[in-house]
Amino acid sequence: MRVYLRKAASLLVSAVIASFVVFAFLSVLPGDPAEVVLGTNAGEAELAALRHDFGTDRPLVVQYADWAQGLLHGDFGTSYISHDAVGPRIADRFGVTCWLALGGMLVAVLFALPAGVLAAAWHRRPAGALLSALSQAGIAVPAFLAGILLVYVFAVRAGALPAGGYTPLAEDPAAWARQLVLPCLSLGLVQGAVLTRYVRSAVLTVLHQDFLRTARAKGRRRRAALWRHGLPNAAVPVLTVLGLQLSTVLVGAVVVERVFVIPGLGDLLLQSVADRDLLVVQGVVIVLVVAVLVVNVVTDLLYHLLDPRLRSR
Amino acid sequence: MAKSTAGSGPASGAASGASSRAASGAALRRTARATGCALLAGTLAAACGSGSGSSGSGTADSLAIGLIAEPASLDFTTTDGAAVPQATLGSIYEGLVRVDQQGKIQPLLAERYERSDDGRTYTFHLRKGVKFTSGAEFTADDAVFSIERVKKDWKLKTARQMDVVAKAEKTGDHTVKVTLNHASNGWLYAMTTRIGAMFSRTGVADLASHPVGTGPFKLAERRRGDRIVLDRNGSYWGSKPELGKVTLKYFKDAGAMNNALLTKGIDVVGTVQAPESLSRFSDRNRFRTIEGSSTGEVVLSMNNSREPFKDKRVRQAVRHAIDHKALVETSRAGHGKLIGTMATPTDPWYEDLTGSYPYDPGKAKQLLKDAGAEGRTVKFRVPNMPYAMSAAQVVKSQLDQVGLKAEIEPLEFPARWLSEVYNKADYDLSVIAHTEPRDLWTFADPGYYFRYGNPAYAKLLKDADSGRPEDEAARYREAARLLSDDAAADWLYLMPNLMVADKDVTGLPVNQVGEGLDLANVRWAKKK
Numbered sequence: 001m002r003v004y005l006r007k008a009a010s011l012l013v014s015a016v017i018a019s020f021v022v023f024a025f026l027s028v029l030p031g032d033p034a035e036v037v038l039g040t041n042a043g044e045a046e047l048a049a050l051r052h053d054f055g056t057d058r059p060l061v062v063q064y065a066d067w068a069q070g071l072l073h074g075d076f077g078t079s080y081i082s083h084d085a086v087g088p089r090i091a092d093r094f095g096v097t098c099w100l101a102l103g104g105m106l107v108a109v110l111f112a113l114p115a116g117v118l119a120a121a122w123h124r125r126p127a128g129a130l131l132s133a134l135s136q137a138g139i140a141v142p143a144f145l146a147g148i149l150l151v152y153v154f155a156v157r158a159g160a161l162p163a164g165g166y167t168p169l170a171e172d173p174a175a176w177a178r179q180l181v182l183p184c185l186s187l188g189l190v191q192g193a194v195l196t197r198y199v200r201s202a203v204l205t206v207l208h209q210d211f212l213r214t215a216r217a218k219g220r221r222r223r224a225a226l227w228r229h230g231l232p233n234a235a236v237p238v239l240t241v242l243g244l245q246l247s248t249v250l251v252g253a254v255v256v257e258r259v260f261v262i263p264g265l266g267d268l269l270l271q272s273v274a275d276r277d278l279l280v281v282q283g284v285v286i287v288l289v290v291a292v293l294v295v296n297v298v299t300d301l302l303y304h305l306l307d308p309r310l311r312s313r
Numbered sequence: 314m315a316k317s318t319a320g321s322g323p324a325s326g327a328a329s330g331a332s333s334r335a336a337s338g339a340a341l342r343r344t345a346r347a348t349g350c351a352l353l354a355g356t357l358a359a360a361c362g363s364g365s366g367s368s369g370s371g372t373a374d375s376l377a378i379g380l381i382a383e384p385a386s387l388d389f390t391t392t393d394g395a396a397v398p399q400a401t402l403g404s405i406y407e408g409l410v411r412v413d414q415q416g417k418i419q420p421l422l423a424e425r426y427e428r429s430d431d432g433r434t435y436t437f438h439l440r441k442g443v444k445f446t447s448g449a450e451f452t453a454d455d456a457v458f459s460i461e462r463v464k465k466d467w468k469l470k471t472a473r474q475m476d477v478v479a480k481a482e483k484t485g486d487h488t489v490k491v492t493l494n495h496a497s498n499g500w501l502y503a504m505t506t507r508i509g510a511m512f513s514r515t516g517v518a519d520l521a522s523h524p525v526g527t528g529p530f531k532l533a534e535r536r537r538g539d540r541i542v543l544d545r546n547g548s549y550w551g552s553k554p555e556l557g558k559v560t561l562k563y564f565k566d567a568g569a570m571n572n573a574l575l576t577k578g579i580d581v582v583g584t585v586q587a588p589e590s591l592s593r594f595s596d597r598n599r600f601r602t603i604e605g606s607s608t609g610e611v612v613l614s615m616n617n618s619r620e621p622f623k624d625k626r627v628r629q630a631v632r633h634a635i636d637h638k639a640l641v642e643t644s645r646a647g648h649g650k651l652i653g654t655m656a657t658p659t660d661p662w663y664e665d666l667t668g669s670y671p672y673d674p675g676k677a678k679q680l681l682k683d684a685g686a687e688g689r690t691v692k693f694r695v696p697n698m699p700y701a702m703s704a705a706q707v708v709k710s711q712l713d714q715v716g717l718k719a720e721i722e723p724l725e726f727p728a729r730w731l732s733e734v735y736n737k738a739d740y741d742l743s744v745i746a747h748t749e750p751r752d753l754w755t756f757a758d759p760g761y762y763f764r765y766g767n768p769a770y771a772k773l774l775k776d777a778d779s780g781r782p783e784d785e786a787a788r789y790r791e792a793a794r795l796l797s798d799d800a801a802a803d804w805l806y807l808m809p810n811l812m813v814a815d816k817d818v819t820g821l822p823v824n825q826v827g828e829g830l831d832l833a834n835v836r837w838a839k840k841k
Contacts, residue, residue, distance in 0.1 A: 031728025035736060039393030039727065040749075041469035042736060050468065081385040081392065082537070083521050089537070148568070155576045163572035165562075166539065261569050263538035270565070271538065275385060276728045 003304060007297045011290075018289040019071065019282075023064050026278050032056070033080040033276040054080050056278075067282065077279040081272075086283045090265070094287060096166060097264035100187065100256065101249045103180050107188025108195050108245065115192070116199020116238075121226070123204060132200065138193025143252050147186035147259040154182060164261035183260040187252060191245050198241045202234035209233070236307050243299025247292040373837055374545075375558035376818065378830075379570040379579040381586060383538070383563035388520035389507045390467045395748050395828065398507045400541055400561055403829030405446075406526035408509035409437050409456065409489075410501065412750075412827045416659040418501060422451065422511055422527060423489075432496025432781070439487040443550040445513040446531040453483040459512045460491065467508070474503040498785045499778045502751060506828050529554040529833055539563065543832075555820070555836030567699075574600075580818055583830065585811040587699060588648040594813045601816045604648065605823035606658045608750040609808035611649070611700070613708060614734075614743045617801065618764035621686040622741060627717075628800035630680035632670035634715040635708060641806045644703035649806035654797040655753050657807055659826045662789035666797045677715040686717065691741035693719040694734050696726035701744045704805055708744070738762045746808050750827060753792060756801055765801040 034050040035042055051057040055066070070077055076086035115131055122128030155163035161182055167175040206212060207230065215225040254266025265284055272280035382396040389397040403411070409423040420426060423437035443451040460481040463472050477500050479492045493500060503509060516525030524532055529551065530543035541561040545554055562579050564570035567586035571593055573579045585591065594600040615622040615631060622628050641649040650658070653666030681687050695705040702723060709719045719742055724730040734740045740762075747755065757774045759766030770792055777788030796802075810825040820834035 031725070031732055035731045036727050037392055038469060039731065040735060041393040041471050042731070043470045046468055046470060083386060093538070151572055156572055159576060163576040163578055164569050165573070165578055258565050259569060261539075261564055261566070261573070263536065267538050267565065271383075274725070274728065277385075 004301070007300065011293050011297055014293050015286075015290055018293075019068060019286055020064075022282055022285045022289070023060075023067065026281060027060050027063075029273075029276070029278075031276045033278060036276050037081060067279070071286070076283040079277055079280050081275050081277045081280075086280050089280070090268070090283050090287055093263065093265045093268045093284075094291075096262060097250065097253050097257070097266065099169070099180060100183055100253045100262065100264060101246065103184030104187030104191060104249045104253070105242070105246055107184050108192035108249075109242070111189065111192035112195035112199050116196045117203055117226075117231070119196065119200040120203035120207065123200075131196070135193045135196035135200075138190060139197070141190055141193075142255075143187050143190045144255045144259050146190055147183065147256055150182045150186050151259070164259070166260075166262045166264075179260075179262075183256050183262060186259075187249055187256050191249055191252075195238070195241060195245060199234070199238055202237045203230065206230040206234045236303060239302055239306065240299055243295055243302075246295050250288060250291055250295075374556050375560070376556050376581065376835060376837070377560040377562050377579040378581040378583045379562050379564055379573055380583045381564060381567070381570070384541075386521040387524050387532070387535070387541075389510075390462075390520060391469070393469055393471075398828035399830050401524055401526070401829070402507055402510060403528065403827065404530040404543055404559075404832055405524050405528045405532060406507075406510035406512075407528045408504055408506075408511060409439070410505050410509065412502070412505040414659075414822065414824050414826055416661055416826055418505060422456075428501075428782070432498075432779070433493045435491045435493075435501065436484070437489045437491070439489065440550060441487055443527050444548050445516060445525050445527055446546055446548075447513055447516050447525045449513050449515055451511065451513070451527050452486055453489045455511060455514055456489045457481045457483050458514045459510065460489075462512065462517070463508050471506075471508055474500065474508055496779045498780070498782050499751075499754075506750065530559065533558070552833075554833050556832065559832055559835075561830075574813060574815075581812060581814040581821065583812055585648075585813060588646040588809075588811060591646070591648075591811075591813065597816070599816060601814050601818070603810070603812040603814065603821055603823055605810040605825065606650070607748070607808045607810040607825040608657050608659070608752075609746040609748040609825075610652060610655055610657065610752075611704065611744065611746045611805045611808060612655070613704075613803040613805050614740075614745070614763055615800075615802055616738060616741050616762075616764055617766070618738070619741060621684065621689050621691065624684045624686065625800060626680045626684040627686045628803075629670065630677040630684070630686075630715065630717070631712065632800050632803045633673045633680065634677035634717070635711050635803060635805070636672040637667070637805060638672075640704060640707045640711075643707050645700070645806065648809050648811055650809065652804050652807045654793040654804060655747075655756060655802075656789070656793045657750075659824055660751060660789070662786040662793065664790055664793070666794065669797050670800070670803075674711075674715050681716055688716055688718065690718040690720060693721045693742040694724050694730070694740040695721055695744055696730040696734075697723045698726050700746070700808075701726075704744050708742075708805075735762050738764055744805065748808075753789065753796070756796055763802060765799075767795070767799060767801070770795050770799070770801075 032051070033054060033056060034047050037050060038046055055063065067077060074087065076090060078084065079086055079089070115135065119128050119131040119135070122131070151163050154161045162179050165179050167179060169176045207226070212225055212230055215229050216222065220228065253264060254269060256262070257264045257266040258270065265288065269281065269284045272284065380399070382394065384392070384394065384396040384400055386392045387397060387401060389401070407422050409421060410418050410426070411421040413419050422440055422443060424440050426435055426437045428435055437456065439451065439453060439456060445451060460475065460478060463475040464478065477493050477495065477497045479494045481489060481491045484490045511527060513525045522535065527550070529546055529549045531546045532541070533544035534542040540563060543559045543561070545557045562573070564573065567590065570579070570582055570586070571590055574582050575593065591602060594602065613631070615628050617623065637651050641647060641651065651667040653669060656663045693705060693709060695701050705721050709721055712719045724733055730745070734743050754774055755761050756763055756765050757771040773788055773792040773795065777785050777792060780788060810823065812821055814821060817838045818835065819838045820836050822831040
């Protein structure tokens with residue numbers, strides 16, 4: 001129980017520090033939302049009036065306090081540009097990004113588990129070396145490049161899948177699934193390549209452990225011993241990496257959303273930075289930070305549950 | 314967007330096959346497994362089914378157009394930018410008058426109008442039976458309300474074009490008299506732009522998301538970050554548009570937009586961002602390219618208030634130093650018309666002034682030497698947009714050849730460019746497309762970022778505006794010539810109105826003349 005409390009407290013402190021850092025960084029970002037809204041139609045009087053409406057003419061401390069106080073009540077403020085509530089807009093986009101991240105992770109796991117285990121099991125054979133080399137190559141490919149290649153092959157050349165776009169699940173599940181295939185693949189394959197290496201090394205480590213030798217000595221076949229005793233033990237470090245990867249996938253989705261025209265959080269973030277729609281930017285970054293923190297805490301807790309040696313400490 | 318019919322077909326087919334096998338009395342477990350396989354096969358089929366399922370329109374009277382800049386709000390009374398009127402003017406909103414493809418002013422919601430001899434009064438006779446999409450009738454009260462509202466409520470500087478109006482009054486249920494402080498030809502033209510849009514007195518509560526207008530289309534759906542869907546306005550007063558539904562689909566990335574057209578995700582690329590990508594659409598059996606005139610002058614601005622460009626000879630040197638033809642060839646794959654001044658072929662006063670400063674590096678060198686500006690280094694602050702960056706590279710290398718060192722500094726657009734170049738005028742050279750129609754006046758304002766303050770020019774514009782309409786074109790022509798002679802800036806080229814469409818789409822506007830995207834005549838030649 002104490003572990004949980006400690007984790008919750010550290011999460012809270014991290015979130016508060018993050019909110020401060022986010023605000024501080026954005027406040028030194030050059031550019032003024034009022035100038036963007038008025039564009040080439042800006043006059044001094046119009047600018048001053050708009051800055052006053054936005055409240056960006058107030059001292060930074062007051063602006064931060066105002067924003068932080070709103071956050072505590074779940075109020076993310078109102079967008080400078082579109083005049084609507086920031087919170088619901090982020091929630092809407094976050095859902096889209098979550099599908100993308102989960103799909104990407106699914107692809108990564110489906111790819112990496114068999115590939116990693118085989119690479120380890122065959123580590124003395126040419127096939128194992130080939131798998132390792134492939135995963136090494138996969139790590140070197142950025143997700144957006146994978147995306148562009150996938151679009152070219154499957155959408156433009158073969159015409160089998162849409163090149164981009166997003167239809168909500170509730171509206172048309174088939175279109176939703178079709179549109180998510182390529183972006184999830186491009187996110188997932190790269191992450192899968194990374195994960196393969198971890199799975200391989202985790203399984204390799206386990207292969208040389210005493211308990212596996214004991215199992216073999218008691219008459220279990222190599223494959224059975226690996227399944228029964230090896231893989232559960234290898235799962236612990238893999239799970240940690242998986243947690244870390246979920247965070248990278250959430251952030252990596254930012255770029256993939258551009259390539260595939262998916263209206264997710266990343267797309268919202270980039271657009272809002274360009275527009276200097278600061279409350280939206282702050283909101284998105286805080287949500288991403290908290291999501292990453294939560295993922296890390298959950299991973300930590302799972303780690304504790306899976307590895308009894310950690311629990312006793 | 315169309316539902317994916319092609320995708321769901323095989324899925325249901327396979328599933329019904331499985332259930333018939335179940336009816337034949339096979340073991341329960343086998344049925345379950347078969348159903349599972351069928352479902353999996355169906356999902357895969359759905360996922361990899363034919364690309365036509367995601368077609369941009371799918372039906373004969375709907376069309377999807379790809380565009381780049383998404384409007385952040387649909388309210389152009391509070392938010393600047395070309396994207397809002399592009400999506401709404403002419404489609405959702407209409408004015409009393411409009412500008413046609415030849416650049417002439419034509420009546421629209423006003424059946425006809427009269428101008429008094431002194432040019433100070435306009436009487437508009439409004440069409441009867443025009444209704445807003447809210448159901449309210451369009452009357453003289455709405456027209457007066459709309460005109461006054463610009464003066465009262467608009468937060469943008471464009472609204473100042475309405476300052477010339479002394480009063481707008483209703484003289485009958487369908488007649489409006491507008492009295493100006495002084496005669497102004499420009500005012501009537503401005504009435505064809507966004508400031509002339511007619512609003513309903515009861516429909517301005519939430520313009521950002523619920524626009525109410527009299528146009529041929531009405532807003533059906535707006536999915537932020539993705540699309541705006543317009544439906545045909547069933548009670549439109551004029552001839553009904555051919556299309557029942559138009560989807561404006563917004564892309565952040567030109568490559569993604571091209572892919573969408575290639576995979577039938579959209580039917581039209583509304584603005585080609587990278588002309589070098591046109592080769593991807595060379596298949597005449599599938600695509601058609603439309604290239605017309607636009608109102609976007611790509612201006613190489615020189616800060617007229619700062620050394621070395623304070624000196625006219627240096628500005629002239631720049632104009633002689635640039636090989637415009639080569640520039641368009643290199644940076645725009647040859648797509649772009651050379652203009653030579655701040656006017657476009659759809660302006661009634663346009664004349665080709667590209668000959669006044671022919672490419673002549675020798676003369677440029679001499680002029681720089683005379684001005685003592687040889688070997689000088691200037692700050693070339695460029696917005697980080699592809700067309701501007703690629704033009705800047707060419708300009709830089711050509712200026713290098715005549716002995717002017719331009720140091721390119723990319724500025725993030727819009728935020729930093731607006732703040733540094735536009736508002737503070739902290740730059741020597743810059744490049745940007747000025748997309749507003751008939752924007753000669755920008756050079757008449759000494760506070761504008763060109764910092765060009767020639768009183769003779771401002772006077773010519775004033776005379777053109779307040780004189781008789783028949784003299785307007787001649788005076789503007791004179792002004793445009795003066796601007797060119799003065800080398801107030803250099804005009805690199807005119808952005809073409811460049812579109813690529815499915816070959817069966819017809820009626821797309823060849824020239825982009827006003828601020829709105831003209832959809833009235835767009836239709837499918839063949840029923841799909």
